[in-house]
Amino acid sequence: MAIKAFRSSILHFKTEGEAEYFDDGILVVENDQIKQVGRAEELLDSVKDLDLTVYENKMIMPGFIDTHIHYPQVDVIASYGEQLLDWLNNYTFPTEIQFEDPAFAKDTAEFFIDELLKNGTTTALVFGTKHKQSVDAFFEASSQRNTRMICGKVMMNRNAPDDLLDDVQSSYDDSQALIDQWHENGRQLYAVTPRFAITSTGEQLQKAGELLKNNPSVYMQTHLSENKDEIAFTMELFPERSSYLDVYDHYGLLGSRSVFAHGVHLEDADFQRLAETQSSISFCPTSNLFLGSGLFNLAAAERFNTSVSVATDVGGGTSFSMLQTLNEAYKICQLRNEKLDAKKAFYMATLGNAKTLQLDDKIGNFESGKEADFVVVDLQSTALMKRKQSKCKTLDEALFSLMILGDDRAISETYVAGEQVYKK
Ligand code: GUN
Numbered sequence: 514m515a516i517k518a519f520r521s522s523i524l525h526f527k528t529e530g531e532a533e534y535f536d537d538g539i540l541v542v543e544n545d546q547i548k549q550v551g552r553a554e555e556l557l558d559s560v561k562d563l564d565l566t567v568y569e570n571k572m573i574m575p576g577f578i579d580t581h582i583h584y585p586q587v588d589v590i591a592s593y594g595e596q597l598l599d600w601l602n603n604y605t606f607p608t609e610i611q612f613e614d615p616a617f618a619k620d621t622a623e624f625f626i627d628e629l630l631k632n633g634t635t636t637a638l639v640f641g642t643k644h645k646q647s648v649d650a651f652f653e654a655s656s657q658r659n660t661r662m663i664c665g666k667v668m669m670n671r672n673a674p675d676d677l678l679d680d681v682q683s684s685y686d687d688s689q690a691l692i693d694q695w696h697e698n699g700r701q702l703y704a705v706t707p708r709f710a711i712t713s714t715g716e717q718l719q720k721a722g723e724l725l726k727n728n729p730s731v732y733m734q735t736h737l738s739e740n741k742d743e744i745a746f747t748m749e750l751f752p753e754r755s756s757y758l759d760v761y762d763h764y765g766l767l768g769s770r771s772v773f774a775h776g777v778h779l780e781d782a783d784f785q786r787l788a789e790t791q792s793s794i795s796f797c798p799t800s801n802l803f804l805g806s807g808l809f810n811l812a813a814a815e816r817f818n819t820s821v822s823v824a825t826d827v828g829g830g831t832s833f834s835m836l837q838t839l840n841e842a843y844k845i846c847q848l849r850n851e852k853l854d855a856k857k858a859f860y861m862a863t864l865g866n867a868k869t870l871q872l873d874d875k876i877g878n879f880e881s882g883k884e885a886d887f888v889v890v891d892l893q894s895t896a897l898m899k900r901k902q903s904k905c906k907t908l909d910e911a912l913f914s915l916m917i918l919g920d921d922r923a924i925s926e927t928y929v930a931g932e933q934v935y936k937k
């Protein structure tokens with residue numbers, strides 16, 4: 514039995530409105546789990562015989578959680594000049610074809626997970642490609658690092674290059690085989706992954722619905738109402754459906770484990786239906802700005818009690834950093850004359866995102882018994898941040914400066930299941 518203790522300032526959230534902050538705290542980790550968190554003054558005696566690591570001028574937080582990202586799009590990041598549909602055709606689809614090669618998939622998956630860890634992200638909901646082997650490569654890399662990850666093979670059988678298409682039966686069979694092999698294998702979890710309505714026939718979406726019915730503990734991830742041309746094309750393909758969301762609803766794809774990326778152009782009735790079915794939206798600010806998709810309406814989602822998480826959407830998104838993602842989320846809210854305060858932002862990136870993934874019994878904060886995924890954050894990682902932090906009078910100001918100015922340089926160390934997996 515290995516018990517370790519870490520002394521630092523510590524921040525985590527007990528609930529949405531309730532941050533717990535220790536200016537001088539101790540986090541006790543037993544094997545791969547959180548044992549205890551509290552004030553150093555109170556815990557020092559009990560940890561005096563333990564392996565104690567002391568951090569000066571750092572803040573320990575739960576590992577960040579990213580609810581929408583594409584591992585095969587590492588090389589698509591920062592591709593110039595197009596909005597969604599042309600960006601997919603010109604950059605993304607040609608790149609994804611390369612994942613036919615398992616060696617390429619392995620190399621990319623390893624780079625990708627290491628990049629997440631370098632940015633303090635310890636759990637993500639991840640797209641593979643249409644190739645079954647792309648998902649094997651991802652889960653193998655994740656298993657080696659013992660990270661809690663959710664991934665799925667993309668189902669797509671039309672409106673893309675032939676080399677990137679599966680068919681109704683093979684997409685069903687490959688998905689089921691991957692579920693059988695990987696879902697709940699160690700820390701790995703599976704998500705049924707129809708790319709979006711444009712690249713699936715109704716028959717394929719039907720099969721995706723069957724997979725969910727037959728495997729009730731798996732997730733569903735897809736894209737929804739990201740871009741105006743995408744919405745128009747979807748309604749041409751499914752004229753009998755009342756809205757883009759209704760396409761997915763018709764095929765049984767809504768539910769508490771269903772995560773819809775973007776939802777930039779939703780009607781009130783869609784927000785309502787998402788809330789009714791406990792489906793969630795993944796808000797991807799850097800992507801929505803980079804691809805010119807639009808400004809997500811967080812206030813409308815909240816009005817309808819629709820659950821919203823926050824995500825990078827690399828390679829449409831422009832950064833692996835959840836700090837940079839919160840920065841851009843703040844600016845999108847500003848453009849709508851709304852405010853996103855720092856506590857809420859950090860809640861979203863940790864416990865809030867864990868809740869939308871129904872993983873808040875395992876990760877997201879430092880409750881005793883949770884999996885010990887955490888980051889050691891350096892709020893003074895650049896000269897400018899150091900100068901700015903010295904002017905901050907409150908925790909809120911310090912956290913706000915961190916989310917606006919911080920990036921991968923602010924991540925000093927990352928721990929996964931109690932083990933250090935990254936050190937700057
Ligand atoms: N819609 C369908 N596929 C994609 C994708 O790969 N990225 C984004 N941002 N939107 C999509």
Ligand code: ZN
Pocket residue numbers: 581582583736774826829
């Ligand atoms: Zn995406």
